[in-house]
Amino acid sequence: MRKIALSALLALMLYGGDHDLYPQSISLVMGYSINSTDSNLENSLIHGLRYTQNIYNASPWAVDAFQLAFDMASDIEYLTFDESTSVARFAGNLLWTMDNPSNLTPFFLFGAGVSYVTHPKEPQSSLSLFSNIGGGVEMNIRSDIALVSEVKYIYEDPKKRYLNTNVGLKFSFGD
Numbered sequence: 001m002r003k004i005a006l007s008a009l010l011a012l013m014l015y016g017g018d019h020d021l022y023p024q025s026i027s028l029v030m031g032y033s034i035n036s037t038d039s040n041l042e043n044s045l046i047h048g049l050r051y052t053q054n055i056y057n058a059s060p061w062a063v064d065a066f067q068l069a070f071d072m073a074s075d076i077e078y079l080t081f082d083e084s085t086s087v088a089r090f091a092g093n094l095l096w097t098m099d100n101p102s103n104l105t106p107f108f109l110f111g112a113g114v115s116y117v118t119h120p121k122e123p124q125s126s127l128s129l130f131s132n133i134g135g136g137v138e139m140n141i142r143s144d145i146a147l148v149s150e151v152k153y154i155y156e157d158p159k160k161r162y163l164n165t166n167v168g169l170k171f172s173f174g175d
Contacts, residue, residue, distance in 0.1 A: 021143050022172035025052045029148065029168030033073055038159035041085070042077040046164060052095065065095040067109065071164065088116045089154070091132060103140040109133070115156060130156040138170060146170040 027050035035041040048071035055065055071089045078085065091113025098106045110133050118125045136150030148170045154162040 023054050023056075023174040025054075025170050025172040026050065027052065027148050027168050027170040029150070029166040031164055031166030031168075034163040034165075035076075036159070036161040037079070039161070040079050041087075042079060044073045044076040046071050046073040046166070048072065048166065048168075050168075050170075052170075063094045064097045064107075067093040067095055067111070069093055069111070069113070086118045089130070090114050090116075091130075093132070104137055105140075106135065106137045108135045109150070109152070128156050128160075130154050130160075134164075136166075144172045146172070 029048045029050065031046050031048070033044050033046045035043055048069060050067055050069050052065050052067045055063055057064075069089075069091045071087075071091075073087045075084045076087060077083075091111045093109045093111030096108045110131075112129065112131045115128050115130050116125060117128075132152045132154045134150055134152030136148060138146045138148045140146045146169070147167070149167045150165070152164045152166075154164060156162075
C-alpha cells in the first residue's frame with residue numbers, strides 16, 4: 001500500500017502542470033515568524049493573504065508576476081515585559097519563477113512594504129518601512145489549486161529583522 005501511495009505522490013509531483021495557466025490567484029497562508037532578539041518580540045505564528053497577478057512575457061529575465069501580500073501576527077509577547085502586541089505587514093513583491101515541465105515550480109521574490117505595530121505602553125502605534133527577499137515552491141494539485149511554501153527574510157532596520165516561513169493553498173482564477 002505504501003508503494004502505491006508513494007508512486008501516486010511521485011506521479012502527481014512529476015505530472016506536467018502550468019502554474020501560470022490562470023492570470024490571477026489568491027493564496028491563504030499560515031506560518032511562523034522568527035524574530036531577531038533586538039526586535040524585543042517573541043517568535044510567533046502568522047497568517048496571511050496573497051493576491052498575485054501573472055505577467056506574460058517572452059523574456060526569461062523579466063518579472064513573471066507581481067504580488068500584494070498581507071501578513072498578520074496577533075498577541076506577540078515582548079521579551080522584556082509582560083505585554084503583547086500585534087504586527088500587520090502589507091507588501092508589494094515581484095516574483096520570478098523557474099518554469100519546468102513538472103508540477104513543482106520554484107520562485108524567487110523581492111519586495112518592500114509597510115509594517116504597522118501596536119504598542120500597549122505607548123500612546124500611539126508605529127508605522128515603518130521594510131524590504132523582503134525570499135523564495136519558495138508551489139506544487140499544483142489541479143490546474144487551479146496549488147500548495148505553496150515560502151520563506152522570506154524581512155529587514156526593517158538593524159534591530160528589527162525577521163524570518164517568515166509560510167505554507168498555504170493557492171486558488172487561481174480568470175480568463
